[in-house]
Amino acid sequence: MSDAAERLAEVAANIAGAANRAQRRPGDICLIAVSKTHDADAIRPLIAAGQRDFGENRVQEAAAKWPALRAEAPDVRLHLIGQLQSNKAEEAVALFDAIHSVDRSSLAQALAKACTKAGRQPQLFVQVNIGDEEQKGGCAVADLPALLDEAREAGLAIDGLMAIPPADVDPAPYFALLDELAERHALPLRSIGMSGDYDSAVMLGATHVRVGTALFGHRG
Template sequence: MTEDSAGALAAITDRIARSARIADRRPDAVTLIAISKTQGPEAILPLVEAGHRVFGENRVQEAQGKWPALREAYPDVTLHLVGQLQSNKAADAVALFNAIHSVDRPSLVQALAEAMARQGRRPDCFIQVNIGEEAQKGGCAIADLPALLAGAQSAGLPVKGLMAVPPAGLDAAPYFALLAKLARDHGLEGLSMGMSEDFETAVTIGATHVRIGSALFGARA
């Protein structure tokens, strides 16, 4: 298992580096987030033992059930929340995660700001944009981004960039390019975009964080 995980990690890292060089970027400008949702410690530990330290989860409650013990053993692990966040879980998210990629509405901004003030913790934040204007997906509407970003910055959230998930089954490149343009227009450097099936395209367009699950862990049952 460890050799398989180490091999998968090395292969993904090489593909990221190759894509970065194509775009005349430094490979170390791209953070690989290993998406460990639904994975137990037995699947996560081989990646940690192979040297990886950045992981992502979709749900606060699931992360609370497995990561405190893992981080006690590996305190240098950083944890990113990439799934939708309910406002009533904001305090738990602030306590557990180093970064939150799914800030998408004013009520969540307020809940996060209050939790950060109480706890003295300030996880990095990404504004999630509904880049494909899909009703079933989270993220703020493109038209609402300026006001939401201004509100988040005024509330003291450390907004590092934008996040998006393009529509499934379509060429992701135009959506990644649009997100990159929105980030530039608003003076943001972070771009959380690209998953197992399209991360190389995302890197060539400027992704600073790619979210890789199945390519590392295998397809979920």
């Protein structure tokens, strides 16, 4: 096995173990390989090993490297996991299969127009600032009901919630809160968990985990 295949198998086994402990089906959890800042040569081994969902932070970076990779692997699914400027909505709708960072009314309106123009809508997640951190994107927990209403009134289908817990604290309470919020608003998907805590996220309801270092390895 290649290094990439070994890393992918290890992460998949960890996800399956956490899912089984939570009495969930491992197949219900989507593993997103966070390929931001990695070039095509670093990504190809994971595609060859069978990975099909990849996450990018920036529209421009994804637009530069993914058309060629998708020509080689047309069944790859791209997820935008970073902040999105409203003026990039049209480009994002054309390029991504899922957008995890809907966090304000103006972006919802821009995405609605872009989706209508393109005749397609990516899977959409509202990002919640679950730790109420000034430096992080995401809508405030208190503003979530209004943003969901505004998105739906604009014609968008919201599929789930996304959050990044504060660093250097136990993420479990934040994962549990996001799961509760998603349940309260009848949203089936929860995008939570990264390389250091994805097993905990799976135990607490994650349907999508965003894993970078554990799949691509540490930079030299």
